[in-house]
Amino acid sequence: MTLPQDLRLRLVGAFLVIASLSQLRTLAVAGAALAAVMLFAAWSRPEPRLWRRLVHVEGFLLLLFATLPFTLPGRPLFTFGPLTASVEGVERAMLIAAKVSASVLLLMAMLGSVEPARLGSALRGLYVPETMVRVFVLTARYLALIRDEARRLHEAMVMRGFRPRSNRHTWRSYGHLVGMLLVRALARAQRVEEAMLCRGYEGRFPRLGQPAPAARDWAGFGVAVALSAAVTLADRL
């Protein structure tokens, strides 16, 4: 499978496949899909960051995995003190784990290497409102700068002997950190706006026409559509 190089098709393709993965109901299909996605990810971009991301799970996912086996009624699998785990519950937890992992891996493999700055024209090509695209492009542009600023402010605090603990002093100090970040962001916004006006900005960016997607891109997109239809059919039949 080749990824569409055209960002519009890649975005829509990724969305379709992830949407169909996220609605799977049978463990066998979800497991097979996870295996396929892992193969695809390993083949396309074997970056250690990708696999580390899998280890990280959200807090309430842990909660789900911990409670589902014991709260779903069904055939008993094992007992843990007064609690009885059911086969159905364990299967359900595994189904969710497979779907979440497959979706995250696919998201990273298909869109992880996209530069946000390049995404603006693709979003515009997908008829996202102009104002929304402008906010997105500018946020993506300044995020790295402002993160650097936050890091410098934090390092300066640490150099002056600040140690984060769970107390009001820490919370107030972090409040000042974020407040300072916002004050500087406002000053930066003022400068950026003036610079844009100086260069003749009149409320919109020039539209760069996007070339039509190549045949290869349509082929990759077709594969994505076919795959999402196939997993959905296999799941429901």
Next chain:
Amino acid sequence: MAHIPDGILSAPVLIGGGVVAAAGVALGLRRLDDRMIPRTAILAAAFFAGSLVAVPVGPASVHLLLAALMGIMLGTATFPAVLVALLLQALLFGFGGLTTLGINTVNIALPGVVFGMMLGPVIRATERPALRFAAGALAGALAVLGTGGLVALSLWMSSSDYTPVASVVIATYLPLALGEAFVTAAIVSFLARVQPDALRPVAP
């Protein structure tokens, strides 16, 4: 921690969340003056950077949502700002998801806009620092609890199997609500001293 990943929620919840988010974003964009776009975007970047700071609360360490503060400073433009932040979060770090962009936007932005616009006028008008601190803390705590409630609601509406978890989820938001209350209050007090017009909303 408010980012629900792909693969958990049911299609009706995802679609409903998408529709509500689209309505909120449309409202925010319509009220957003063209000249305010750089300001909105750069503030959104600053809120995003601020939410990456890990704040210790008790034995845990939480990441701020800053939604109430966004509601105070951005008004309805909070919806597009949160959507942009969530999209970047998904692209840059792989957190959250694509299909859940809509519902996550609603869960984070809606309580922020509601409580930010409810308590914002008090925060801007009052001359008493103690009252401002209290209003800021209240807005921060309520917005986080509202997000926790909406996350629980999304889980509960998706499948009856999630019901036991949904009731516990709210409890996990309590430490965040505490930290967020104190930090939001500190930020609001700081801005009122340093640059009071920063507290005026970008989009009403």
